[in-house]
Amino acid sequence: MAEWLANIPLYVPKIIAVLVFAGGMIWTWRRPKSFIYKDAPDHKRWRDLRIWITFVMICQIAVYLYF
Amino acid sequence: MHGIDMFIVISYLVAIPAFGFYFKRFIKTGQDYFLAGRMLPFWVISMSIIGTQIGATDFVGAAGGAYRFGIAQAHFEWIGALPAMMISALLFIPYYWKAGVYTVPEFLGKRYNLTVRIMLAILWVFWMIFFLGVLFWTAGLMLNEYLGLPIWLCLVATALIVGIYTITGGLAAVAMTDVIQTVVMFIGGIALSALGVWALGGWTPMVEKIIPTNPQHFHLFLPVDHDTYPWTGVLFGLAFVMSPAWWCCNQAMIQRALGARSEWDAKAGMVFAMFPKMLIPFVTVLPGLIALAMNPNLLGANMDKAFPWLIKNLLPTGLAGLVFASFMAALISSVDSILNSTATLLTRDIYQRLFVRDKPDKHYLDVGRILTLVFIILAIILAPLTKLFPGIFVAGATMLSLFQGPTFGITLLGIYWKRATRWGGMFGLIGGVICSSILFWGLHWKFLDIAWWSFMTSVILNIVISLLTPAEPVEKLKNLVYGLVMTGDE
Numbered sequence: 001m002a003e004w005l006a007n008i009p010l011y012v013p014k015i016i017a018v019l020v021f022a023g024g025m026i027w028t029w030r031r032p033k034s035f036i037y038k039d040a041p042d043h044k045r046w047r048d049l050r051i052w053i054t055f056v057m058i059c060q061i062a063v064y065l066y067f
Numbered sequence: 068m069h070g071i072d073m074f075i076v077i078s079y080l081v082a083i084p085a086f087g088f089y090f091k092r093f094i095k096t097g098q099d100y101f102l103a104g105r106m107l108p109f110w111v112i113s114m115s116i117i118g119t120q121i122g123a124t125d126f127v128g129a130a131g132g133a134y135r136f137g138i139a140q141a142h143f144e145w146i147g148a149l150p151a152m153m154i155s156a157l158l159f160i161p162y163y164w165k166a167g168v169y170t171v172p173e174f175l176g177k178r179y180n181l182t183v184r185i186m187l188a189i190l191w192v193f194w195m196i197f198f199l200g201v202l203f204w205t206a207g208l209m210l211n212e213y214l215g216l217p218i219w220l221c222l223v224a225t226a227l228i229v230g231i232y233t234i235t236g237g238l239a240a241v242a243m244t245d246v247i248q249t250v251v252m253f254i255g256g257i258a259l260s261a262l263g264v265w266a267l268g269g270w271t272p273m274v275e276k277i278i279p280t281n282p283q284h285f286h287l288f289l290p291v292d293h294d295t296y297p298w299t300g301v302l303f304g305l306a307f308v309m310s311p312a313w314w315c316c317n318q319a320m321i322q323r324a325l326g327a328r329s330e331w332d333a334k335a336g337m338v339f340a341m342f343p344k345m346l347i348p349f350v351t352v353l354p355g356l357i358a359l360a361m362n363p364n365l366l367g368a369n370m371d372k373a374f375p376w377l378i379k380n381l382l383p384t385g386l387a388g389l390v391f392a393s394f395m396a397a398l399i400s401s402v403d404s405i406l407n408s409t410a411t412l413l414t415r416d417i418y419q420r421l422f423v424r425d426k427p428d429k430h431y432l433d434v435g436r437i438l439t440l441v442f443i444i445l446a447i448i449l450a451p452l453t454k455l456f457p458g459i460f461v462a463g464a465t466m467l468s469l470f471q472g473p474t475f476g477i478t479l480l481g482i483y484w485k486r487a488t489r490w491g492g493m494f495g496l497i498g499g500v501i502c503s504s505i506l507f508w509g510l511h512w513k514f515l516d517i518a519w520w521s522f523m524t525s526v527i528l529n530i531v532i533s534l535l536t537p538a539e540p541v542e543k544l545k546n547l548v549y550g551l552v553m554t555g556d557e
Contacts, residue, residue: 005291005299006290006291006292008291010286010288010289010290010298013288013298013299013301013302014287014288016302017146017287017288017302017306020146020150020306021146021149021150024150024153024154028153028157031157035157035161036334037331038161038330038331039329039330039331039332040329040331041329041331047331047335049156049157049334049335049338052338052339052341052342053153053338053341056149056153056341056342056345057149057153059345060145060146060149060345063145064145064146064287067138067285067286067287
């Protein structure tokens with residue numbers, strides 16, 4: 001195994017993981033509303049899937065920063 | 068097992084098939100049977116996805132993994148699932164649902180060619196048959212261990228419990244029973260974890276007991292030279308390839324969303340499944356850590372007995388029956404879904420496409436039911452063989468990691484690159500599977516690393532060969548490719 005790989009500190013994968021979750025969260029908010037609500041029976045706020053995805057991703061960022 | 072526990076378990080095992088059998092009355096056509104008539108609401112899809120994904124082997128395996136490696140085992144439920152579920156919901160499921168297909172290979176057959184469709188269907192069916200054998204054997208062992216019945220009787224009982232509603236009610240019965248089984252699974256699992264943490268005096272005392280002898284057990288990322296979960300494998304193999312492949316291309320996962328009553332329900336089903344998914348480590352991983360804090364003397368292969376050890380040594384009468392019922396719920400909800408998906412793949416992608424094409428819909432409904440029965444009988448025959456030839460079945464189950472990377476590669480390019488051609492897809496799939504076979508059997512690489520490199524091989528081959536062959540006509544790609552569907556909404 002390459003020595004440089006073994007020398008990477010373990011906070012690097014932690015940062016990558018946090019960026020994956022944060023990136024996913026930001027990306028969902030760039031989806032148009034018409035796509036998120038497509039075919040939904042109404043446009044109530046709880047049907048906006050971006051809100052729920054954001055909640056999950058924030059929980060995950062907290063977990064990955066804690067452990 | 069105490070009388071009260073026995074009563075809880077037997078009541079549960081009788082109630083589930085009775086409830087599932089009720090849905091037989093709604094099955095009139097092939098679409099009713101294979102896709103629940105495309106009438107599933109999002110909450111049923113969510114619960115069914117979780118019920119399908121978590122099997123009894125996860126309970127035992129994840130608790131054993133946590134006992135051995137610590138909280139890193141939770142990667143499979145967190146970074147190894149949640150980002151992929153989001154991608155599946157917003158990037159893949161809308162295309163599958165819009166295309167009106169029954170299976171993922173059917174979608175790829177429309178996008179590439181018949182060879183890709185048949186190859187993928189055969190690979191999935193083979194893997195599912197191996198996996199069914201393993202699941203049936205696990206169920207037989209569990210019933211044998213806790214109810215004291217002979218093993219052959221336990222296998223037949225499992226077949227009856229699952230067969231009654233899976234053969235008659237199709238996906239609707241499978242999905243609706245999964246809802247109940249997922250609730251039971253969580254109640255039993257959380258009760259076990261809560262009781263364990265309480266018995267240890269809380270979270271902090273538990274951590275303080277484990278840390279002195281296992282300093283890495285509360286670190287999510289492990290060093291790059293770790294035998295099983297190096298952080299490079301976790302990120303590049305699991306998070307970036309294996310989990311998107313599982314959540315975006317696995318028929319057993321996607322079939323629920325294909326049965327949704329609307330595109331929003333299909334997407335929401337996957338998004339809302341992220342909530343229970345996030346909590347699963349509290350049901351599967353935490354018991355392993357509790358067992359380690361209570362009894363650090365399980366060594367070697369005995370580490371996988373962390374979960375059964377906890378059930379035997381921690382639970383009072385009544386609760387043991389409930390946890391065992393949740394254990395069975397996890398198992399049955401996986402078996403029924405895989406049976407249904409295997410029958411769907413074989414009926415739609417092989418029987419209807421290659422052998423008998425123009426029969427009335429009722430014919431394919433009957434074929435689906437007969438094939439489900441055939442797979443149940445096959446699983447009963449294969450189950451004892453998992454004991455006799457464990458190597459074959461481990462290899463069969465590992466086979467999934469050999470074609471998951473290439474499958475994800477051709478699906479990703481198929482939807483998001485208009486220029487991908489039938490030849491690119493075909494050679495991308497074949498080349499990726501050959502690459503992973505060489506890495507697995509020839510060089511004995513770790514499965515997480517194999518997933519990444521077979522995915523990359525598949526993508527590179529697909530791009531190179533697609534650029535060397537004529538582009539697909541735009542008419543063929545409509546409703547299948549990004550930019551040619553849902554105009555203005557993408």
